[in-house]
Structures are given as C-alpha cells and as structure tokens.
Amino acid sequence: MNRAARPHLRLVRGILAFVAAAFGLATVAAGGRVLAGADPGYIVFRPLVIFNTAMGVAYLAAGIIMMRSLERGRFAAATIFLLNLFVLGGIGYLYQAGSAVALESVLAMTFRTGVWLALFLGLSWLARGRHASA
Numbered sequence: 228m229n230r231a232a233r234p235h236l237r238l239v240r241g242i243l244a245f246v247a248a249a250f251g252l253a254t255v256a257a258g259g260r261v262l263a264g265a266d267p268g269y270i271v272f273r274p275l276v277i278f279n280t281a282m283g284v285a286y287l288a289a290g291i292i293m294m295r296s297l298e299r300g301r302f303a304a305a306t307i308f309l310l311n312l313f314v315l316g317g318i319g320y321l322y323q324a325g326s327a328v329a330l331e332s333v334l335a336m337t338f339r340t341g342v343w344l345a346l347f348l349g350l351s352w353l354a355r356g357r358h359a360s361a
Contacts, residue, residue, distance in 0.1 A: 236353055239353060240293065243300075243353075244293035245290065246342075247289050248289075250286050250290075250342060251283045251289070251290060254279055254283030255280055255287070258283055261276050262277070267331075269330075269331045272328045272329070275314070275332055279336075285303075285307060286307065288303070297353055298354065300350055301351060304347035308346075311339050312340050314336060315340050
C-alpha cells in the first residue's frame with residue numbers, strides 16, 4: 228500500500244474510534260438514567276444494566292486506545308466483543324428459561340455485541356493493511 232492511502236486508513240481508524248467512544252457515552256447515559264430510576268418501559272434486569280453501564284466506560288476507553296494504538300485498540304475491541312458475547316449467552320439463557328430478562332435486553336445486547344464485532348473486524352482490516360504495506 229502506498230503512502231497516499233495512509234491518510235485514508237487514519238481516517239477510517241478515527242471513525243472507528245469515534246463510534247466506540249460515542250457508543251460508550253450513549254451507553255453510560257442510558258444506563259445511568261435507568262440506574263437513577265428512569266423507567267425504560269420494560270423489565271429491567273439490574274445486573275445487566277450495571278454491566279452495560281460499566282462497559283460503557285470501557286467502550287469510551289477503548290475508543291481512546293484505538294486512536295493511540297491500532298494493536299491495543301484491536302485487543303480492546305476483541306475483549307469487549309467476547310465479554311459482551313459471554314453476557315449475551317447468559318441473558319439469552321435466562322430469557323429462554325423464563326427469567327426476568329426482557330426481550331429488549333436480549334436484542335440490545337445482541338446489537339452491542341454486533342457493534343463490537345464490527346469494530347474488531349474493522350481494526351483487524353486496518354492492521355492487515357498496515358502489515359501488507361510494511
């Protein structure tokens with residue numbers, strides 16, 4: 228890959244980092260509102276809200292890390308994806324077992340997990356392009 232393409236890759240990395248950080252801020256805001264007593268309109272599984280709010284802080288940190296280091300950002304995205312996938316499996320099981328987990332929670336966790344998979348794949352693509360140009 229020639230040097231002319233590198234600003235383009237930096238832009239893509241910046242967009243991925245922005246998405247991660249913005250997603251983190253939105254997650255902290257939404258979780259904070261629910262933890263403060265706002266009614267989201269469905270059954271709230273409090274451990275999941277606490278997890279998601281804490282992860283929102285991790286999302287924000289991962290966005291910052293992505294801007295500073297492609298490899299560390301990729302590791303952060305993979306770690307967040309795997310944690311979300313693990314929790315998705317757990318709440319999916321609880322939902323199927325008839326526990327107090329709303330379908331909206333399962334769908335939201337599926338969305339979060341998909342976003343972090345996409346971020347990881349995007350960063351992996353950038354890393355592959357960087358190594359190909361070396």
